[in-house]
Amino acid sequence: MAEVEETLKRIQGQKGVQGIIIVNAEGIPIKTTLDNSSTVQYAGLIHQLVMKARTTVRDIDPQNDLTFLRVRSKKNEIMIAPDKDYFLIVIQNPSD
Amino acid sequence: MTTWLATQVWASMKCNSPVQSSLWSTDSPSVGGHTLPTLTMEIVHVYTKKRNEFGRQCNFSDRPAELHVDILPDPSLASNFIERDPCDIPIQCTQEMSEHEVNTERFESDTRGINHVEGGWPKDVNPQEMEQTIRFRKKVEKDEHYFSTIMQLGSNMEHCIKQNNAINIYQEYFEEEEVVEESEEQPSAKTINVFRDPNEIKRTATCLSWHPDGSCKLAVAYSSLGFQNISPDMSYDSYIWDIENPNKPEMTLKPVSLLVCLEYNPKDSHILVGGSYNGQIAYWDTRKGSQPVEMSTIEHSHRDPVYKVIWLQSKTGTDTFSASTDGQVLWWDIRKMSEPTERLVLDPNKKGNLDNALGAISLEFETTMPTKFMVGTEQGLVVSCNRKAKTPAEKIVCTYSGHHGPIYALQRNPFFPKNFLTVADWTARIWSEDIKESSIMWTKYHMAYLSDGCWSPVRPSVFFTVKMDGTLDVWDFLFKQNDPTLSLKVCDEALYSLRVQDNGRFLACGSQLGTATLLEISPGLCTLQRNEKALATAMFERETKREKILEARHREMRLKERSRSEQSKDEDTKEGDGEESVEELATRTEAEFYEIVEAELKKRAKEQEKKVRRD
Numbered sequence: 144m145a146e147v148e149e150t151l152k153r154i155q156g157q158k159g160v161q162g163i164i165i166v167n168a169e170g171i172p173i174k175t176t177l178d179n180s181s182t183v184q185y186a187g188l189i190h191q192l193v194m195k196a197r198t199t200v201r202d203i204d205p206q207n208d209l210t211f212l213r214v215r216s217k218k219n220e221i222m223i224a225p226d227k228d229y230f231l232i233v234i235q236n237p238s239d
Numbered sequence: 240m241t242t243w244l245a246t247q248v249w250a251s252m253k254c255n256s257p258v259q260s261s262l263w264s265t266d267s268p269s270v271g272g273h274t275l276p277t278l279t280m281e282i283v284h285v286y287t288k289k290r291n292e293f294g295r296q297c298n299f300s301d302r303p304a305e306l307h308v309d310i311l312p313d314p315s316l317a318s319n320f321i322e323r324d325p326c327d328i329p330i331q332c333t334q335e336m337s338e339h340e341v342n343t344e345r346f347e348s349d350t351r352g353i354n355h356v357e358g359g360w361p362k363d364v365n366p367q368e369m370e371q372t373i374r375f376r377k378k379v380e381k382d383e384h385y386f387s388t389i390m391q392l393g394s395n396m397e398h399c400i401k402q403n404n405a406i407n408i409y410q411e412y413f414e415e416e417e418v419v420e421e422s423e424e425q426p427s428a429k430t431i432n433v434f435r436d437p438n439e440i441k442r443t444a445t446c447l448s449w450h451p452d453g454s455c456k457l458a459v460a461y462s463s464l465g466f467q468n469i470s471p472d473m474s475y476d477s478y479i480w481d482i483e484n485p486n487k488p489e490m491t492l493k494p495v496s497l498l499v500c501l502e503y504n505p506k507d508s509h510i511l512v513g514g515s516y517n518g519q520i521a522y523w524d525t526r527k528g529s530q531p532v533e534m535s536t537i538e539h540s541h542r543d544p545v546y547k548v549i550w551l552q553s554k555t556g557t558d559t560f561s562a563s564t565d566g567q568v569l570w571w572d573i574r575k576m577s578e579p580t581e582r583l584v585l586d587p588n589k590k591g592n593l594d595n596a597l598g599a600i601s602l603e604f605e606t607t608m609p610t611k612f613m614v615g616t617e618q619g620l621v622v623s624c625n626r627k628a629k630t631p632a633e634k635i636v637c638t639y640s641g642h643h644g645p646i647y648a649l650q651r652n653p654f655f656p657k658n659f660l661t662v663a664d665w666t667a668r669i670w671s672e673d674i675k676e677s678s679i680m681w682t683k684y685h686m687a688y689l690s691d692g693c694w695s696p697v698r699p700s701v702f703f704t705v706k707m708d709g710t711l712d713v714w715d716f717l718f719k720q721n722d723p724t725l726s727l728k729v730c731d732e733a734l735y736s737l738r739v740q741d742n743g744r745f746l747a748c749g750s751q752l753g754t755a756t757l758l759e760i761s762p763g764l765c766t767l768q769r770n771e772k773a774l775a776t777a778m779f780e781r782e783t784k785r786e787k788i789l790e791a792r793h794r795e796m797r798l799k800e801r802s803r804s805e806q807s808k809d810e811d812t813k814e815g816d817g818e819e820s821v822e823e824l825a826t827r828t829e830a831e832f833y834e835i836v837e838a839e840l841k842k843r844a845k846e847q848e849k850k851v852r853r854d
Contacts, residue, residue, distance in 0.1 A: 146386075146390065147380070147385075147386055147389050147390065147393075150389065150390060150393040150394075150397075151389075151393065153393075153397065154393060154396060154397055154400065157397070157400045157401065157404065158404050159400075159403070159404060160400065165389065167379065169360075169361075171360060171375075173376050173379050173380065173385075174376070174380070210395075211395060211399065213399070220403065222396060222399055222400070224392040224393075224395050224396045226388050226391075226392055228384065228385075228388060229385065229388050229389065229392070231389065231392040231393065231396055233396055233400065235400055235403060237403055
């Protein structure tokens with residue numbers, strides 16, 4: 144439990160990290176460092192995106208699976224580490 | 240063959256008069272027993288129905304056929320035609336197909352946000368309750384599976400984050416070289432958006448004004464400038480459009496009478512002042528709603544439509560002045576609209592006589608020269624005035640003549656304030672302040688009337704004009720002097736107004752049917768070229784000098800004429816009415832010509848000497 148906290152703190156302390164969200168498979172944000180409305184928005188939208196990405200990868204090669212998803216935008220980068228039951232979402236501002 | 244014009248008069252169900260069907264023709268043989276006057280009814284058939292019979296079912300009955308008209312063939316008319324031999328008939332042995340186009344009805348879309356409601360919470364947890372959600376979360380966090388998953392995901396994630404921080408894979412490693420755009424790209428303009436008047440009865444878009452900060456909004460004034468063309472159903476509204484959304488105006492301004500001109504206050508972007516068709520001035524605050532905050536009183540306003548209103552440079556940022564065809568230019572402070580702060584009557588005789596006054600159609604004011612302003616009149620004169628003069632007579636400094644029609648646009652060149660552009664009748668002219676007799680540069684006479692024009696705010700040699708046939712012309716006089724650099728047909732109806740945005744990239748033009756079109760011009764026409772300022776300066780100077788010389792010449796010739804006419808008056812009494820023969824005329828003119836040339840040469844020689852002596 145403490146290690147989880149430590150890991151998250153370490154991630155949060157990295158340069159450029161704006162926020163971390165942990166979402167469970169039902170879309171409920173378990174832990175977050177952002178405000179509630181953004182968290183809820185990210186949770187809902189990203190879940191769908193990950194599902195789509197995963198099915199895409201598996202459609203191309205059924206033995207393959209999605210391990211990591213990075214969405215780079217003008218203002219920041221959203222990194223998603225998916226798992227069967229939980230997603231870890233980190234929003235980072237890339238180094239300029 | 241007689242010509243037939245058939246008319247049928249249908250009466251409404253309510254009236255009692257019989258319904259008549261008649262055939263009108265130009266001859267009048269009497270047919271059917273009716274003799275009729277020439278030029279009018281040939282055959283009359285009257286259907287009558289009693290009022291109490293309306294609504295009853297029809298009772299049909301048979302009757303024998305009646306011959307109404309029998310037109311016999313007239314073989315003599317065949318002599319008007321020639322038989323064609325051979326006849327060319329194209330035949331194509333393919334499937335016949337027809338082309339149809341369908342334009343779907345305009346689909347109005349609206350942007351709305353969705354409120355994302357949390358979902359997924361198990362049934363026993365109420366998402367609104369903070370306690371329950373926190374408890375749920377804590378429970379999840381204690382889960383073993385959660386622990387292992389997060390550790391694994393976390394390490395993965397850290398790796399990627401560090402990767403991001405180590406190298407920015409999207410970074411530009413090589414500085415973009417300053418590519419000098421020498422490529423002669425074709426100047427072009429692209430329509431970005433079209434804003435149509437949402438009302439049924441279309442009015443002309445007579446004036447456009449860009450929002451002062453950021454230019455994301457466009458205020459358009461709609462009115463009808465045709466004489467007594469205003470129908471009672473015409474809406475008086477003018478709109479402010481957001482340029483991203485052409486479907487619905489962002490805000491409506493509801494004046495008391497149609498607005499002819501509208502301007503944003505460059506100091507305060509919420510305030511707009513508008514001049515209306517009935518001569519009143521009104522100002523709006525967009526934060527306060529669609530009704531004008533205050534209107535000028537009718538007694539002290541103009542008596543004709545206010546054609547132009549401009550904001551002045553002042554400490555309070557609340558001064559404007561307006562011009563109208565009633566011959567007055569009035570100054571207003573918008574805080575007190577009950578009467579104008581100052582009044583100027585455009586009387587060329589400088590007597591302040593309103594009957595003599597010239598009607599003003601356009602105004603010009605440049606913030607860098609706050610004491611001077613210019614007025615373009617209906618009579619084709621540009622009047623230059625001084626604000627700070629003490630007496631009204633001194634206010635009017637000078638006039639520039641040269642146009643044949645009302646001057647619809649008047650603007651100083653933003654880079655060379657001594658030169659200004661006027662757009663009137665079928666030409667656009669560029670003037671220099673010093674030369675009063677004629678313009679220094681002018682375009683050729685076009686086929687259509689020019690209705691508005693303006694300089695580009697970024698390039699000193701580029702200006703735009705719009706014409707009544709719906710074309711927009713972009714002129715670059717350093718590139719081509721005889722023709723516009725780019726001529727673009729914006730719409731089929733006449734264009735009445737034009738305004739360039741401050742960055743020089745976008746321009747909006749308003750048409751007769753109230754359509755405001757937003758165009759983007761190619762970057763070549765809105766980036767300052769290398770030597771442009773210097774070249775433009777040189778050109779202006781050259782043309783100004785040429786005009787000066789011509790002016791001096793004219794003056795000389797006039798003086799000579801005057802002196803000669805005085806002489807000849809004395810001579811006339813001595814000589815008879817002896818007409819000179821052509822030869823004598825020729826020798827006389829030759830002699831005169833040589834005289835003039837010699838005189839000019841002598842003058843030049845003297846000037847040269849003077850110069851040499853001075854140095």
